[in-house]
Amino acid sequence: xxxxxxxxxxxxxxxxxxxxxxxxxxxxxxxxxxxxxxxxxxxxxxxxxxxxxxxxxxxxxxxxxxxxxxxxxxxxxxxxxxxxxxxxxxxxxxxxxxxxxxxxxxxxxxxxxxxxxxxxxxxxxxxxxxxxxxxxxxxxxxxxxxxxxxxxxxxxxxxxxxxxxxxxxxxxxxxxxxxxxxxxxxxxxxxxxxxxxxxxxxxxxxxxxxxxxxxxxxxxxxxxxxxxxxxxxxxxxxxxxxxxxxxxxxxxxxxxxxxxxxxxxxxxxxxxxxxxxxxxxxxxxxxxxxxxxxxxxxxxxxxxxxxxxxxxxxxxxxxxxxxxxxxxxxxxxxxxxxxxxxxxxxxxxxxxxxxxxxxxxxxxxxxxxxxxxxxxxxxxxxxxxxxxxxxxxxxxxxxxxxxxxxxxxxxxxxxxxxxxxxxxxxxxxxxxxxxxxxxxxxxxxxxxxxxxxxxxxxxxxxxxxxxxxxxxxxxxxxxxxxxxxxxxxx
Numbered sequence: 001x002x003x004x005x006x007x008x009x010x011x012x013x014x015x016x017x018x019x020x021x022x023x024x025x026x027x028x029x030x031x032x033x034x035x036x037x038x039x040x041x042x043x044x045x046x047x048x049x050x051x052x053x054x055x056x057x058x059x060x061x062x063x064x065x066x067x068x069x070x071x072x073x074x075x076x077x078x079x080x081x082x083x084x085x086x087x088x089x090x091x092x093x094x095x096x097x098x099x100x101x102x103x104x105x106x107x108x109x110x111x112x113x114x115x116x117x118x119x120x121x122x123x124x125x126x127x128x129x130x131x132x133x134x135x136x137x138x139x140x141x142x143x144x145x146x147x148x149x150x151x152x153x154x155x156x157x158x159x160x161x162x163x164x165x166x167x168x169x170x171x172x173x174x175x176x177x178x179x180x181x182x183x184x185x186x187x188x189x190x191x192x193x194x195x196x197x198x199x200x201x202x203x204x205x206x207x208x209x210x211x212x213x214x215x216x217x218x219x220x221x222x223x224x225x226x227x228x229x230x231x232x233x234x235x236x237x238x239x240x241x242x243x244x245x246x247x248x249x250x251x252x253x254x255x256x257x258x259x260x261x262x263x264x265x266x267x268x269x270x271x272x273x274x275x276x277x278x279x280x281x282x283x284x285x286x287x288x289x290x291x292x293x294x295x296x297x298x299x300x301x302x303x304x305x306x307x308x309x310x311x312x313x314x315x316x317x318x319x320x321x322x323x324x325x326x327x328x329x330x331x332x333x334x335x336x337x338x339x340x341x342x343x344x345x346x347x348x349x350x351x352x353x354x355x356x357x358x359x360x361x362x363x364x365x366x367x368x369x370x371x372x373x374x375x376x377x378x379x380x381x382x383x384x385x386x387x388x389x390x391x392x393x394x395x396x397x398x399x400x401x402x403x404x405x406x407x408x409x410x411x412x413x414x415x416x417x418x419x420x421x422x423x424x425x426x427x428x429x430x431x432x433x434x435x436x437x438x439x440x441x442x443x444x445x446x447x448x449x450x451x452x453x454x455x456x457x458x459x460x461x462x463x464x465x466x467x468x469x470x471x472x473x474x475x476x477x478x479x480x481x482x483x484x485x486x487x488x489x490x
Contacts, residue, residue, distance in 0.1 A: 069308035082294035083227035091166035104162025105317025114318030116197020120161035123199025157360035169215030175297035182296035189283035196450030220266035230294035245370030246438035251287035314362035343455030368406035
């Protein structure tokens with residue numbers, strides 16, 4: 001028999017630990033150096049999703065078609081040049097059927113609406129003069145005399161409750177290279193407003209002022225000034241502390257500077273101009289709606305490209321979340337919204353008071369703004385951990401689920417790095433890293449309290465799983481029987 005020899009190494013044992021916390025702890029108890037690797041199995045180990053991902057990666061022809069489609073989608077987003085060209089009534093711009101009100105998020109019936117969206121609908125009915133009070137508005141709804149439809153169905157977007165009714169003036173935004181149009185109302189400001197789910201006499205008076213004073217004055221200014229290049233202002237705003245979703249203070253100031261001279265040149269009375277300046281100055285979100293309509297026309301130009309896996313829209317109504325994927329066309333994926341448990345609440349309020357995630361404004365994130373540009377806004381650092389380094393880390397994670405960066409949108413805090421662009425459902429499914437949305441929080445039940453906090457919401461990862469399943473069905477990877485959990489909006 002041979003002699004067994006124990007060979008001792010002068011080097012201490014070093015361990016690389018992949019995803020096994022218990023193993024790492026045992027090693028450390030024995031004074032062994034452990035390097036942790038943050039790794040999880042693709043798609044959380046789901047066999048069906050992994051099989052789809054594997055099939056895609058091994059089918060070179062399919063992979064080529066996906067890559068080419070995504071390249072086309074990204075090019076269209078980058079080439080977009082959205083410009084506000086006019087201000088007209090929603091009735092004229094959208095050709096709304098009689099007694100129609102648009103709302104944020106996917107389609108939803110009156111009875112299923114969250115509290116703030118219900119209250120906003122009741123306010124819009126009174127604003128239009130279809131009912132004298134809330135009771136009368138409710139009667140019309142119960143008799144099905146009012147049609148409720150999503151903004152996205154009419155190439156429009158609305159922040160928070162997202163209400164658009166016929167006589168409201170809307171921004172007409174044209175995407176010059178592709179000729180498509182998008183629409184949004186003027187932002188109502190803070191306090192008692194429809195977009196925050198409140199309706200009182202002050203709300204109605206402000207809506208009338210926007211319709212009768214602000215709208216015509218802005219229309220006159222645009223006529224003198226010419227089209228407003230929305231992304232020109234966005235580019236500057238990003239350099240001045242905006243991320244262009246939850247914060248628009250700089251962009252709003254830049255718009256004031258640009259539009260006041262042509263407003264005066266158009267002959268708008270001085271007192272009217274003064275009231276408009278005051279309104280815009282007190283409303284740091286005024287430019288938000290400009291950005292949203294621009295993001296809408298931008299992402300719509302990249303929509304409905306067969307085999308593209310890029311997200312072109314994200315929208316919420318407080319109850320349901322809608323995910324739009326270019327390659328799925330009008331088969332939008334719908335599921336429950338996230339709870340607002342990552343928000344910073346105002347004093348006296350908690351997540352128990354909050355409505356669910358709400359608003360069409362998440363279109364900003366699909367365009368490379370909002371959460372995708374959070375490192376441009378140090379003031380929003382508390383939402384992602386508390387420091388600028390946390391914001392930078394968040395951007396680095398988002399880079400792993402996007403296919404490109406936006407050449408026009410740069411973040412000073414990251415050495416002018418471009419914002420992530422092109423959320424890819426394949427990467428989200430595989431990594432389980434989801435986009436996050438910078439947003440506000442509305443009170444669910446109170447008729448007199450609107451916004452109660454701000455923060456971030458995460459897109460439910462299950463929606464991306466459903467989207468992949470739907471695409472796999474379209475591509476013939478899975479059969480009808482394998483696709484029972486997919487939920488589409490009508």
